[in-house]
Amino acid sequence: MSxxxxxxxxxxxxxxxxxxxxHPSTHGVLRVVLELDGEIVLKARPVIGYLHTGIEKNxxxxxxxxxxTMTDRIDYLAPLSNNLCYCLxxxxxxxxxxxxxxxxxxxLLTEMTRIAxxxxxxGTHAIDLGAMSVFLYTFREREEIMKIFEYVSGQRMMTSxxxxxxxxxxxxxxxxxxxxxxxDALPAHIDEYExxxxxxxxxxxxxxxxGIISAEDAIAMGASGPMLRGSGVPYDIRKAFPxxxxxxxxxxxxxxxxxxxxxxxxxxxAEIRESIKIVRQAMEKVPAExxxxxxxxxxxxxxxxxxxxxxxxxxxxxxIYTEGFAPPPGEVYQxxxxxxxxxxxxxxxxxxxxxxxxxxxxxxxxNLQTLPKLCExxxxxxxxxxxxxxxxxxGEVDR
Amino acid sequence: VESKDADxxxxxxxxxxxxxxxxxxxxxxxxxxxxxxxxEHLLRAAAYLASEPxxxxxxxxxxxxxxxxxxxxxxxxxYHLLSLDRKERLRLKVRLGGSDPSVHSVTEIWPTANxxxxxxxxxxxxRFEGHPELSRILMPDDWEGYPxxxxxxxxxxx
Numbered sequence: 001m002s003x004x005x006x007x008x009x010x011x012x013x014x015x016x017x018x019x020x021x022x023h024p025s026t027h028g029v030l031r032v033v034l035e036l037d038g039e040i041v042l043k044a045r046p047v048i049g050y051l052h053t054g055i056e057k058n059x060x061x062x063x064x065x066x067x068x069t070m071t072d073r074i075d076y077l078a079p080l081s082n083n084l085c086y087c088l089x090x091x092x093x094x095x096x097x098x099x100x101x102x103x104x105x106x107x108l109l110t111e112m113t114r115i116a117x118x119x120x121x122x123g124t125h126a127i128d129l130g131a132m133s134v135f136l137y138t139f140r141e142r143e144e145i146m147k148i149f150e151y152v153s154g155q156r157m158m159t160s161x162x163x164x165x166x167x168x169x170x171x172x173x174x175x176x177x178x179x180x181x182x183x184d185a186l187p188a189h190i191d192e193y194e195x196x197x198x199x200x201x202x203x204x205x206x207x208x209x210x211g212i213i214s215a216e217d218a219i220a221m222g223a224s225g226p227m228l229r230g231s232g233v234p235y236d237i238r239k240a241f242p243x244x245x246x247x248x249x250x251x252x253x254x255x256x257x258x259x260x261x262x263x264x265x266x267x268x269x270a271e272i273r274e275s276i277k278i279v280r281q282a283m284e285k286v287p288a289e290x291x292x293x294x295x296x297x298x299x300x301x302x303x304x305x306x307x308x309x310x311x312x313x314x315x316x317x318x319x320i321y322t323e324g325f326a327p328p329p330g331e332v333y334q335x336x337x338x339x340x341x342x343x344x345x346x347x348x349x350x351x352x353x354x355x356x357x358x359x360x361x362x363x364x365x366x367n368l369q370t371l372p373k374l375c376e377x378x379x380x381x382x383x384x385x386x387x388x389x390x391x392x393x394x395g396e397v398d399r
Numbered sequence: 400v401e402s403k404d405a406d407x408x409x410x411x412x413x414x415x416x417x418x419x420x421x422x423x424x425x426x427x428x429x430x431x432x433x434x435x436x437x438x439e440h441l442l443r444a445a446a447y448l449a450s451e452p453x454x455x456x457x458x459x460x461x462x463x464x465x466x467x468x469x470x471x472x473x474x475x476x477x478y479h480l481l482s483l484d485r486k487e488r489l490r491l492k493v494r495l496g497g498s499d500p501s502v503h504s505v506t507e508i509w510p511t512a513n514x515x516x517x518x519x520x521x522x523x524x525x526r527f528e529g530h531p532e533l534s535r536i537l538m539p540d541d542w543e544g545y546p547x548x549x550x551x552x553x554x555x556x557x
Contacts, residue, residue, distance in 0.1 A: 049537040054553075057546060061553045092429050219457055219483065222511025233483065240486045330428040333479050333490065335460065346463045346477065359463040361479070369514045398537060 007035050008043050017380075021050050025128045025384040028394030032371070032383065039379050044372045048365075051398035059358040063324030064090050065164060067355060072158040074360055075396040077120050080113040080149075081338040083162040086358075088243055089334035089345040090164045093327045094299060101290040102166040103245045108282035109152070109161065110244075110336075111275040112179070115186070116145040117339035118268050118275075122193060125265070125388035129206045134196055141189050144182045151178060165300035166293035176283050183279050190272055197265070207261035211374035211386040214259055221373065222366045225341025226271065227390060230264035232257040237337040248285070249278050261389040268391075299325045324353035333361075340364050340391055360399055364392040408432050410454060410489055417447055426492075433477075433490040441493050442503045448480060448489070449508050456480040456489060459509035462516060464523040468549040473497035476525060478505070501526035504533075522547035 007014055020031035029050035035043040055074060059067040071086045072079040084106055091098065098106075123138035146156045152171050153161035161168050197203045213223070218231040228235055236253040238246040254270040256263035293300050297312070301320045306313035319325075329351040335344040344361030367390045374386040411425050411434060421444045424435035436444050448456040460479040467473055478491040493502055504527035505512045516527040517536040524545035527533055535542060544551055 049535075049539070052537040054546060057553055095429065220510045222459055222509070235483050241488075331433070331465075331477075331490075332429055332431060333461070333488070342460060344461055344479070346461065346479070348465050357463075357465045359461065361461040361463075365514065365518075366511060369511065 055399045078113045078117045085336045089347045092332045096294045099291040102292045104286045111278045114339045121391045128388045211261045226267045229255045231259035362396040364396040435492045466549045504530040
């Protein structure tokens with residue numbers, strides 16, 4: 001977190017401008033130090049850390065189950081993706097199998113999360129570039145998805161709905177009807193956004209040819225998700241390393257070759273449509289009844305009924321909620337395709353009930369590193385487009 | 400304790416054939432392969448893994464340090480590599496002593512390592528030699544200590 005930059009052209013000829021950390025287009029508390037020659041950006045240097053809360057350190061002081069609540073707060077626009085990735089990592093250490101019903105419910109809800117997250121991205125990106133009405137529309141639809149999360153998990157945002165070994169609660173009655181109503185209405189809404197933007201001359205002028213990154217540069221800089229696919233690299237972890245039964249779903253990896261802001265816009269909008277396809281398939285696949293938690297005594301808390309009626313159930317319940325459980329020692333790295341790219345959790349266990357070390361491979365953090373490459377040599381107005389198109393969440397950047 | 404069946408994967412085999420000195424230990428756990436590399440061989444091994452056409456680990460996912468305080472060697476720096484075309488992951492591990500936690504930077508091989516290494520320096524105090532600008536990234540510049548270390552209290556110093 002440094003406060004000054006070394007200018008490339010010497011301070012007599014250029015001006016150093018601070019953008020943020022309270023700038024509305026930086027989506028939180030990102031600060032970018034810019035060296036400007038008139039309107040042209042000669043050097044851009046992102047300065048981060050304003051939202052650093054030591055989440056990884058805090059997780060070491062919690063039990064494995066308690067740490068789930070911290071994961072919600074990393075990427076607060078896609079809490080269920082974080083829940084899923086952390087749970088998968090711990091389940092990998094434990095070596096337990098999750099019932100298919102829970103896996104499908106996880107897929108269904110993480111794809112809803114992806115839609116909600118992409119809607120926020122589209123709305124805020126559009127409002128940054130002056131298209132205000134799109135913002136109002138996308139937040140209208142996002143709110144419907146938030147209502148589903150609240151109906152299913154009890155929370156709009158900090159859901160903590162996925163738990164180690166399965167999901168927290170049986171979904172409420174008729175939950176699929178609610179989802180179907182929202183999902184059926186979505187394609188027409190996406191047409192509406194595209195009608196406002198895709199052929200809009202101002203939108204094209206602000207995004208086409210702006211913030212170009214080649215496939216080689218994107219790979220070298222570690223960019224992932226739509227940042228990578230917008231440059232033509234068809235890397236999607238749901239296909240490359242399927243988790244939670246994604247191999248059973250039929251969907252396409254969306255790529256564009258231009259590598260500019262418009263290409264990433266096209267990728268993300270197409271991904272919303274793909275997610276709708278996956279949600280529809282998941283709704284067909286989810287059995288109406290069946291277990292939602294793995295059977296692993298001593299690790300997965302017994303049901304309420306079992307806890308009240310059997311002595312083992314009562315003992316396990318008490319032990320799990322007071323002491324936690326101790327996985328075998330070992331280290332795993334689990335990655336999933338979050339709305340922003342490769343979200344990874346490295347979890348190291350020393351055989352105690354607390355994670356010895358948790359490291360979050362935050363896609364926003366890495367994607368933000370490409371920002372200087374995207375906007376150096378371009379106009380200062382393009383910086384706003386470039387920040388928007390990287391789709392960062394500062395909670396995840398700083399952790 | 401982790402199981403130690405070496406030579407299971409082609410990568411390990413190839414790496415050993417290239418230079419047996421560069422591999423001190425191979426750890427297999429839950430289908431993930433970890434290769435422990437001596438500090439002085441890290442840069443060479445990384446360059447080989449990234450450039451060898453049959454391996455092509457072109458993507459660096461993450462760099463993570465684990466602090467084993469009070470054990471020695473205290474630090475373990477983990478490099479999570481990914482081969483995009485072969486869809487394979489590999490973890491390189493370098494063990495560093497507590498008195499001199501430094502290792503050569505891999506920014507020349509994977510430019511993305513820049514911020515990863517800054518973060519590891521900032522929170523764990525690992526020095527990456529040859530890094531273009533090794534400075535704090537998340538904590539303020541004048542911060543004292545390395546918060547992610549095990550001897551740094553969770554609640555901080557008050």
